[in-house]
Amino acid sequence: MPRPDDPRPDRVGAVTAVLDEAASGALSQDELVARLMPIVYDELRDIARAQRRRYDVDGFQTTALVHEAYLRLAGHRLVPERAYVFAAAARAMRNVLVDHARRHHALKRGGGERPVGLTTAGGLPDGDLDALAERVLDVDEALGKLATLDERAARVVECRYFGGLTFEETAAALDVSEATAKRDWRRARAWLHRALVEREPDVAGAAEGAERPPRSDAT
Amino acid sequence: MPPDDSAARWARVAAAFDAVADLPRAERPAALDRLVRDGALDGGLRAEVESLLDADAEAATDTDSLDLGAHDAAALLDDGPVVGERVGPWRVLRELGRGGMGRVDLVERADGAYEQQAALKRLAFVAPSRVRRFLRERQILASLDHPGIARLLDGGVADGAPYLVMELAEGEPITAYADRHGLGLRARLRLFLQVCDAVAYAHRHLVVHRDLKPSNVLVGERGTPTGGDAPTGAADGVPPGARVALLDFGVARLLDADADDPLTVEGPVAPLTPGYAAPEQLAGGPITTAADVWALGVLLYELLTGRRPIAGTSRTGWAEAVRTTDPRPPSTVADTPTDARRLRGDLDAIVLTALRREPEARYASAHDLAADLRRYLAGEPVTARAPSAWYRAQRFAGRHKTAVASAALVLLAVVAGGATTAWQAREARAAAAESTATADFLAGIFQGADPTAAGESLLALDLLERGARRIDVELARQPAVRAGLYLVVGDAYLGLGRPDSAVAFAQRALDLRRPDGAVPDASEAARARLLFARGLYPIDPTGAGDVFESAVADARAVGDDALVLDALEAQASLAGNQVMTPPETVAALEEAVALCRRLEGEDSPRLGRLLALLAMKVASAHQHGRSEPLLREALAILPAETEPYERSVVLLDLASLLNAMGRQDEGAAAADEALALRRRILGDDDLRTAEALGIRAEVAGDGPEVAERDARAGLAITERAGNQTITIELLASLGSALMGQERYDEAAEVYRRRFELAGEVLGTDGTRYAAASGNVGRALHAAGRYDEAAAAWDEALRLTTAAYGPESPVVASTYVAAGNTAEAAGRTAEAEQFYREAYDRSRGFAETSRTRAMAGALLGRALLDLGRPEEALPPLRAAVEAREALSRPAHNFRSESDDARAVALLGEALLEPGSPEAAVRHLEAALPTLQADLGPDDAATVRARRALDRARP
The missing domain is CATH 1.10.510.10 (Transferase(Phosphotransferase) domain 1)
Structure with a gap:
């Protein structure tokens, strides 16, 4: 997986340093997230660039990055006590993505400069990026609400949706059984689906046009 | 709601969701019931769990519901182009836009070979295997040269990924x-x-x-x-x-x-x-x-x-x-x-x-x-205005390569409405008659249509009139083509409700002479005769009967079986009622069925329609037993997927038949299927759906309350549509549903309304109007309003006698009903007169006629009540005989209590003339059945017991 021109050795070093600090107990969860964010961001941006240039996407590299660093630290064994780093990485990823989505959104809505060429270039799937940004913001917001009801289920979604973690990793990161992680995921997914569908008339006129209630029979 | 409370509620919902979500769907309601019973959930929480379960099912099938793809995330984070980056021979100037599929950059040629700026689009996520085809096909795309299409200037592969360069389009x-x-x-x-x-x-x-x-x-x-x-x-x-x-x-x-x-x-x-x-x-x-x-x-x-x-x-x-x-x-x-x-x-x-x-x-x-x-x-006029016409025309033109002429002809015929069946019979001929003359001629009609004419039929009439005028002018030298077109135009006129014009065109086709003076060919003449008959039928049904005869004969003479089939079908379905006896109609249809089997195969929808028609005619020829297998065969031919409407027609016929045969459950199943089919293909607001509702109500498989609801739903449809014919049917169903609920006054009201409407719509001299009068009397009688009922029967007797003829069983049973009312009102002598009328008529009926059995028994009873036992003996003997005949296995209309009633009355009659042994024998035979079937307190039972007491010393 490492590429010849891989800039990541530095970053793996940085992650390792953060992890060392965390292992010594000197970092709170929030601090851990804050430390991971710039590293995560750099990594994601590199992936984006690579994707644009090379058009091959291997999946979320950042978890792989954290994996790699973590495994170095932990000596190739997934130690439950340290798995929370995955959770922190997922939180970091969420923050990065939500930041970008918000920025994109602001640019589009906020009277500021419209991104050049949205009307002159075309050829893009209809507002895909706008939709994506909105989607990320919606999920983030809904997840915030879910967290007030069901903190653990919200964390499971964060690990899986934003962090790209497997159920096994999610379970380890949150220190619950895999069965619990799966149950939480299913329940949270249903809750979020409902919340997202309710707020999203994503086709023009859906609210009053094509989905008007059927005419009731006059009898 | 305070947060604590909502968290607590959520905990209960979550626990219930977890407990139930893994269960098979069918078991969930019961599991939720249990949780409610145990107090784990209340009604509101249960609804919440159910809503989550719904969302769970949707989320499970909604692939992108919670899936943030890697490339999505990357697209969000892509910080933009590297200005000056080279992609193939192009140099990036700035970003134009982006999306999930990739980014578009403004570029210029690095080598100056092309002066203008262009848009470069990189296609992400293209598998290398597709790149080859991409390179091949971009040549095709590059050849598109139209001012409305942004041209493809270049395309290639850079760094392993395909890109396209397009003309820059502002806008x-x-x-x-x-x-x-x-x-x-x-x-x-x-x-x-x-x-x-x-x-x-x-x-x-x-x-x-x-x-x-x-x-x-x-x-x-x-x-x-x-x-x-x-x-x-x-x-x-x-x-x-x-x-x-x-x-x-x-x-x-x-x-x-x-x-x-x-x-x-x-x-x-x-x-x-x-x-x-x-x-x-x-x-x-x-x-x-x-x-x-x-x-x-x-x-x-x-x-x-x-x-x-x-x-x-x-x-x-x-x-x-x-x-x-x-x-x-x-x-x-x-x-x-x-x-x-x-x-x-x-x-x-x-x-x-x-x-x-x-x-x-x-x-x-x-x-x-x-x-x-x-x-x-x-x-x-636009072609889309009659979507089905367009559809058919398209399909037809695809099948036959006579292109414009054929499509235009179909359109002409189909726009005209009812002409489709006739058209189908004719399509082979039209295709064969292709000629540039026909094509140009029809194209001319369509191009010259008057755009100001409003409405489909006006438009079609306008087209036809144009066509008619031009036939003579432009095709003067082509009589063969002319004859064919006269028939097409005449057919279309018929479809538009202008039978007089249809007849006129048929006549013109028949009158055509070739330049050499020869008559048009015999086949064309036979067709013309058939069209003439079909056109004449609405104007002069009796006269049309003869023309149908000669059309069938012409067709036979030509030896064209397809034409014979057309002629027989038209003759039997149109003229059948008026000019042919039921057995003649049945024979014509049997021949048509046989021809259709041979010409169109065992699974032709037309065969299904003919079988259904035959089944109905067989029923009106009083061969009820034959109807059901015919309808069942028609059903087997007409699958719900491809012939839903025809199938629904047959199902409704079958439902009515089974209902009349007393097999209500089977009838209800057929009516249910027919209604479901019509709802599916026609919607809830179509008159034909209303018709199906009416028949389901008539069968009343789910009881009179449901039948009432069906009938009223159907009536709402017919009222919205302003249709009266189907309203008449639905009012009958509604009346019968009300009778079933013993709401006789309302039923009388409904039947009265129906009777009046039938008079307005169908005229006052037909059988349906006469038949409608009887229901009014029945309902008034049931409501105990005997004087009004008696007046209704007077009217019914007058109407049925005029419409059905004095010897008809309908008239006889109307007399029986009038007698019932008179008897109930205490006017026994009057009742005796009515019963006698019925009895006298019924002696000509089949020995299994139920009217005969009933009229004899009732007349006998009235005579007994009037103290004339000797006179009562013959009709009562006839009644007992008729009941015995009815009870034979072949007829299977046995009713033990009715048998016993007649026997008991006969016993009572025998008592007076002094045959006590015979009287006792009859009464003792009848009494146990009366006791058991009707109960000890029934009037017939009491009467028989008293007679027996008198007979025994």
Whole structure:
């Protein structure tokens, strides 16, 4: 997986340093997230660039990055006590993505400069990026609400949706059984689906046009 | 709600959800019931759990519900181009835009070979295996040279990923442009026509766009078109210089799964734009120009209404909606009544034709769509106005290569409405008669149609009159063609409800003489005779009977079995009731059935229709036993998938028959299926659905309350539609449902209304009006309003006698009913007179006639009550005999209590003349059955017991 021109050795070093600090107990969860964010961001941006240039996407590299660093630290064994780093990485990823989505959104809505060429270039799937940004913001917001009801289920979604973690990793990161992680995921997914569908008339006129209630029979 | 409380509620909901979600769906309600019983849930929480379970099911099938793909995340984080980056021979200047499919950069040629700036689009996520095909096909795309299409300048592979370089097209999406300039309806259509023309150009070059949507259809004000002769848009308020440019022509295909066919491809499609992709694209079916027609339909819909035709809240939800719902006509979603009025009719029809779910039912290409829009703008009739006509014409033209002539002929016949069946019989001939003369002639009619004529039938009549005039002028030297056309035109007139004109044209065809003086060929003459008969029938049914006879004879003489079949079918279905006896009609239909079996095969829908018709005629020829197998065979031929309507007709006939035979449960099942079919194909608001509701109500398989509801639902439909014929049927069902609930006064009211309506609609001299009178009497009698009932019977007797003839069983049973009323009112002598009328008539009836058995028994009883036992003996003996005949296994109408009633009465009659042994024997035989079946307190039982007491010393 490492590429010849891989800039990541530095970053793996940085992650390792953060992890060392965390292992010594000197970092709170929030601090851990804050430390991971710039590293995560750099990594994601590199992936984006690579994707644009090379058009091959291997999946979320950042978890792989954290994996790699973590495994170095932990000596190739997934130690439950340290798995929370995955959770922190997922939180970091969420923050990065939500930041970008918000920025994109602001640019589009906020009277500021419209991104050049949205009307002159075309050829893009209809507002895909706008939709994506909105989607990320919606999920983030809904997840915030879910967290007030069901903190653990919200964390499971964060690990899986934003962090790209497997159920096994999610379970380890949150220190619950895999069965619990799966149950939480299913329940949270249903809750979020409902919340997202309710707020999203994503086709023009859906609210009053094509989905008007059927005419009731006059009898 | 305080947060603590909602967290606590959520904990209960979550626990219940976890406990139930893994159970099979069918077991969940019971599990939830248990949780409610145990107090773990209350009603509100239960609803919450159920709503989550629904969401769970949706989320499980909604693939993108919670899946943030890696490339999505990367797209969000992509910080933009590296200015000066080289892609092939191009140099990046800045970013133009981006999306999930990739980014578009403004570029210029690094080597100066091309002066203008261009748009470079990189196609992410293209498998290397597709790159080869991409390189091959970009040549085809590069050959598209049309002012409305952004040209493909270059394409290649850089760093392993394909890219395309396109002409830079300035502008904004067509929908945004139209809104920003406040364009009116006609301007929008003009602009849209530019889009159609560009797409039509590509279709001619066998390139399908596959991803048409507003962001790919840009409008800019380009004063001087870059090439070609762009249509000027100044008309109708389009800003001068407004030009459409389509982007990404055929690009979607480059990203698609491998396929070799240049125009169509099967298999899953990679990039779809929800909202615009056609149903077959979603289903992975073959993609043809029809997919673009669909997308154009969506675009047009959006331009006209500001909305998309089909809503959906997610990609999968939308896909499901496209598969299952038909778009509402644009006029029904318009914002203002004015808009609605302008969209209603032609534009509705055009848009919905483009948005037909079946690709072959849409316009065949963008060109055809544009042609119809131009007709609309020019005020000419549009082809989409009769969608089924269009559909059939398309399909027909596909089958027969007589092209324009055939399609136009079908259209002519089909626009005319009822002419379809006749047409089908004729289509082979029309195809054979293809000639340039026919084609040119018909093309002439259609082009010259008067655009101001309003309404379909006026339009069709106008076409026909034009056609009729031109037949003589332009085809003077071609009598053979002329004869054929006279028949087509006459047929169409018949379909339009102008039988007099049909007859006139049939006559003209018959009168045609060839230049050499010979008569037209015998086959043509036989056809003309048949048309003549069909046209004459509504004017003079009796006279038509003879003409039908000779049409059938002509057809036989020609030896054309198909024509014999046509003639027999028309004769039996039209003239059958009036001029042929039921056995003659049955014989004609039997022959037609045999011919149809041979000519069209065992599974022909027409055979199904003929069998159903035969079954009905057999029933009216009092051969009830034969009806059911015929109807069942018809059902087996007519599958619900392909012949839903014909099947529903047969099912309703079967339901009525089974109901009349007392097999109510089976009848109800048939009526249920018929109703479901009609609801599916015709909707809830169609008259034919109302008809099915009426028959289901008549069968009343779910009891009189449900029957009442069915009948009232049907009546609501007929009232909205202003239809009276079906209202008459439904009122009968409603009356019978009310009778079943013992609401006799209301029933009498309903029957009275029905009787009056039947008089208005059907005339006062027919059998149906006469039959309707009887129900009024029945209901009044049941309500105990004997004087009014007696008056009703007087009227019924007068009407039935006139309509059915004095010897009819209907008249006899009406006398019986009148006698019942008189007897109930205590007027025994009057009752005796009525019963005697019935009894006298019934002696001519079959020995198994129930009227005969009943009339004899009732007359005998009345005579006994009047103290005339000797006179009572003959009718009572006849009644007992008739009951014995009825009880034989062959007839199977045995009713033990009725038998016993008659026997007891006979015993009572025997008592008085002094045959006590015979009297006792009869009474002792009857009494146990009366006790058991009717109860000890029934009037008949009491009467028999008293008679027995008197007989025994």
